[in-house]
């Protein structure tokens with residue numbers, strides 16, 4: 001089998017598997033034994049809410065996925081990309097980087113236009129229907145425009161940088177790209193709360209009082225120095241709850257969603273923070289960045305090899321690896337490889353979540369609040385309480401609510 005057919009086969013496998021997983025996720029796990037166990041903590045209505053929310057827009061999500069696959073397929077397996085590059089090069093009088101930027105723009109816009117109706121349906125219509133979204137239509141338009149501008153802007157910047165490396169360092173790009181991505185992800189972790197978060201949210205330091213005191217006491221107990229604790233106004237957009245840490249060393253900040261504070265007792269907020277501290281004390285973020293650097297290096301070697309072999313065969317319209325028209329093909333290779341490597345990442349992520357949960361229990365010694373948090377969070381976010389086991393095994397980043405509760409019970 002030649003490389004073109006192999007890649008095409010893998011691509012169809014990816015499509016088929018994605019759709020199968022969507023179907024399994026729709027089905028969930030209907031075993032009566034699991035149902036019984038869920039009813040120890042939840043009501044029939046909670047279970048049904050999770051099923052309804054999990055199944056929302058099933059056909060729309062299939063359609064969106066299929067359209068995206070078709071678009072990518074068209075750009076890769078037909079001469080469209082080559083013709084577009086030739087056309088843009090002619091218009092820009094062969095100015096290489098301008099052609100690259102314009103090519104990225106056309107490709108990104110084609111994808112954005114295709115996905116926009118779906119993001120309106122999922123992010124606005126359905127979120128309202130399920131009582132999560134508090135946005136007006138104008139709010140949604142503003143938020144979506146900001147997100148699109150940012151992702152396309154940053155995407156093009158990174159893309160042009162990558163093309164520059166591919167073009168200038170023909171022998172060493174496989175080493176430069178992983179190191180560059182490592183430096184960029186460290187930089188991004190520091191800059192995100194400073195530059196990006198304020199574009200979407202207002203946040204202010206947490207008010208003085210018993211909650212703040214409990215948080216400070218918890219951080220002291222965990223021997224973690226925290227610069228500031230902020231409350232962020234998620235309630236402006238939705239009823240979803242969350243909390244997270246950012247930054248390194250003395251720059252560390254905690255962000256709590258105001259929705260979390262409104263819907264939970266102080267002990268429960270502390271339990272959530274205990275979990276976040278768990279991620280911190282086990283250095284999960286740094287480990288992830290280190291591992292993803294190794295993954296990027298492997299990815300570069302694999303993509304480089306597949307590109308070279310496919311180009312040698314000369315039956316997909318490929319120019320040089322840094323040519324604008326190669327971009328969709330490179331994206332396709334990355335997406336196929338990441339698709340097959342993602343189960344490993346998800347297993348690792350579930351392991352880390354378990355570690356963080358355990359740390360929360362060790363720190364707070366408050367299993368009651370841990371369990372009531374899990375119950376409230378699952379209820380508030382309409383989590384699927386009976387997800388399909390294969391789906392969980394391959395694609396869930398977190399253990400199921402019931403697994404987390406069981407661990408706390410055993411603590």
Ligand SMILES: [Zn+2]
Pocket residue numbers: 275279353356
């Ligand atoms: Zn976590």
